[in-house]
Amino acid sequence: MDLLKDFKKxxxxxxxxxxxxxxxxxxxxxxxxxxxxxxxxxIYLLGRxxxxxxxxxxxxxxxxxxxxxxxxxxxxxxEFTEIFFQLRKHKGISLEEARRQVVDPxxxxxxxxxxxxxxxxxxxxxxxxxxxxxxxxxxxxxKPGISIVSGAFIMQVPDCxxxxxxxxxxxxxxVNPNPDEAQLAEIAITSAETAKTLLGVDPIVxxxxxxTKGSACHELVDRVVNAMKIAKKKAPELKLDGxxxxxxxxxxxxxxxxxxxxxxxxxxxxxxxxxxxxGNIGYKLTQRLAKAxxxxxxxxxxxxxxxxxSRGCSVEDIVNIVAITSVQAE
Numbered sequence: 001m002d003l004l005k006d007f008k009k010x011x012x013x014x015x016x017x018x019x020x021x022x023x024x025x026x027x028x029x030x031x032x033x034x035x036x037x038x039x040x041x042x043i044y045l046l047g048r049x050x051x052x053x054x055x056x057x058x059x060x061x062x063x064x065x066x067x068x069x070x071x072x073x074x075x076x077x078x079e080f081t082e083i084f085f086q087l088r089k090h091k092g093i094s095l096e097e098a099r100r101q102v103v104d105p106x107x108x109x110x111x112x113x114x115x116x117x118x119x120x121x122x123x124x125x126x127x128x129x130x131x132x133x134x135x136x137x138x139x140x141x142x143k144p145g146i147s148i149v150s151g152a153f154i155m156q157v158p159d160c161x162x163x164x165x166x167x168x169x170x171x172x173x174x175v176n177p178n179p180d181e182a183q184l185a186e187i188a189i190t191s192a193e194t195a196k197t198l199l200g201v202d203p204i205v206x207x208x209x210x211x212t213k214g215s216a217c218h219e220l221v222d223r224v225v226n227a228m229k230i231a232k233k234k235a236p237e238l239k240l241d242g243x244x245x246x247x248x249x250x251x252x253x254x255x256x257x258x259x260x261x262x263x264x265x266x267x268x269x270x271x272x273x274x275x276x277x278x279g280n281i282g283y284k285l286t287q288r289l290a291k292a293x294x295x296x297x298x299x300x301x302x303x304x305x306x307x308x309x310s311r312g313c314s315v316e317d318i319v320n321i322v323a324i325t326s327v328q329a330e
Contacts, residue, residue, distance in 0.1 A: 003154065003156055003199075003293070004295065004320050004323070007198070007323040007324050008040050008319075008320075010323075010326075010327050010330075011041055011322075012038065012039045012040050015039065015040075015042060016041055016042070016118075016119040016120070016329050017042040017043070017117070017119060018035075018041045018042070018043060018044070018120050019046065019109040019112050019122070020043060020044065020045050020046070020121075020122055020123070020322075021106050021108065021109035022123055022125050022126050023045035023046045023047035023052050024047040024048065024052060024055065025126050026059060027314070027315050028045070028125055029059060029061065029063070030059055030061055030315045031315045031316075031322070032045055033056065033059075033062055034315065034319050035319055035322055036062075036063065036065050037062070040319065040322060040323050041322055041323070041326050042065070042067070043065075043322075044066075044067045044068075044109070044118055045066050045068050046068075046069050046070075046071055046108060046109055047070065048070050049068045053068075069108070071103045071108035072103045074108070076108075077099065079115075080102040080115075082098075084101060084102050084107070085098040087139060088138060104135075106127060106132060106134075106135050107139070109123065110140060110306070111139060113140060113304050113306070114139045114140055114304070119304065119305065119325075119329035120304060120305035120306060120325040120328065120329050121136075121305075121325075122306075122307050122309060122318065122321050122322050123306075123308065123309065124310065124311065124313070125309045125311060125313055125318065128311075129175075133149065133299075133306070133308065136149075136302050136306040137149075140302055140303050140304050141303055142301050143190070143301060143303050144303075145234065146186050147183070147186060148176065148183045148186050148187065148301055149299055149300070149301040149302055150171055150174070150175050150176055150179075150187045150299075150300055150301055151171065151172055151173055151175040151296065151297030151299055151300070151308075152170065152171040152174075152191050152194050152296055152298050152300055153169070153170045153171070153173050153174075153294050153295065153296035153297060154169060154198060154199070154293075154294070154298065155167070155283060155292050155294055155295075156168075156292060156293040156295075157286065157290045157291075157292040158290075158292070162250045163268065163269040164201045164269040167199055167201075167269065168268075168270065168271060169191050169199065169203075169269065169270045169271070170273065170279060170282060171187055171191040171194075171271075171272055171273070171279065171300070172187050172272075172276060173273065173279035173282070173283045173296070173297060174279075174296070174297035175297070176275075176276055177276040178275050179275065180223070181226040181227040181230060182227075184207070184223070184224070184227035184231075184272065184274065185231035185234060186231075186234075186301065188207060188227070188240060188272045189231055189234060189235050189238070191203075191205065191300065192205050192235070192240070192270055193300065195269060197327065197328060198324065199269070201269055203239065204239045204240075204267050204268050204269050205239065205240040205241075205268065205270040206240075206241060206242060206249035206265070206268035206270065206272065207224050207228045207231075207241070207243060207244065207274075208224070208242070208243070208244060208271055208272060208273055208278070209242065209243035209274060210245065211224075211243050212243065212248045212258040212259055213243070213244075213262070215245075220274065224243040224274050225242065225243050227242070228240065228241065228242035228243065239263060241259070241262045241263065244262070244265055244268070245258070246271070248262075248265050248266070249265060249266070250266065250268060251266060252266035254266065295324070298321075298324060298328070305328040307321050307325050307328075309321060
């Protein structure tokens with residue numbers, strides 16, 4: 001896929017340091033070796049050093065250049081304990097509890113990002129999404145003005161002239177089951193940032209519904225309209241409109257009939273779904289019926305990049321998400 005090749009090229013040209021906290025998982029070790037060999041990123045691998053090296057030897061890969069850290073034995077534990085204690089003491093955490101927490105690889109990895117020793121973290125090959133996100137929420141937190149983390153997919157549809165030559169951002173397809181108006185507005189804003197950062201395009205954002213410009217009356221339509229108004233107020237520079245049906249958002253001939261006054265209709269390259277059901281269905285339909293490449297989910301809204309892997313991920317999936325995380329950090 002050309003887009004993934006581009007991410008790897010961009011990452012290697014501006015090499016960053018990424019944390020892989022699941023350092024004793026075979027796929028992660030093999031991915032780390034590939035990342036180092038291709039020069040995509042510098043890597044922290046967390047776990048017992050002897051165990052990581054044993055896995056590398058078994059798999060016949062080299063980890064030359066990787067930084068291996070066993071969190072429980074690291075000289076950084078005291079520093080990280082104090083920082084985490086200060087961040088969480090308002091929640092009643094004790095210093096001893098803070099110390100126990102930061103030696104967990106997911107927390108230790110997040111602390112490496114928080115203290116700028118790394119620019120981002122990729123995890124989830126053996127951990128649930130909630131476990132990956134919890135330390136990010138507690139330590140890194142969300143971007144200024146953003147309260148919600150969402151999941152976007154890069155969709156690349158072959159032989160397609162719509163969107164950005166067949167490339168789109170779909171969101172939220174992974175995290176929030178039923179966002180309210182304010183949250184939907186934030187998802188639109190952060191998805192536009194994702195389109196600009198990763199696709200390198202001028203984002204044109206359509207907030208989707210089963211109605212176009214008042215063609216149907218329903219409280220679900222009202223939520224999308226109100227979300228659009230909130231997003232425009234928070235980010236007036238954005239090309240953003242709604243409510244739009246998906247054909248009106250994408251197809252110029254339909255847009256001329258249904259939304260002739262819209263500067264988004266018929267041109268959208270960022271599609272904001274009103275809830276997780278429609279978003280998840282929409283990206284999977286596009287993937288299966290249009291034979292589209294779906295890259296993600298890419299987490300957006302966190303102050304520094306943290307991305308969650310599927311527990312069924314392949315080695316190549318890990319390599320790709322590390323490249324994307326590195327580009328996000330730009």
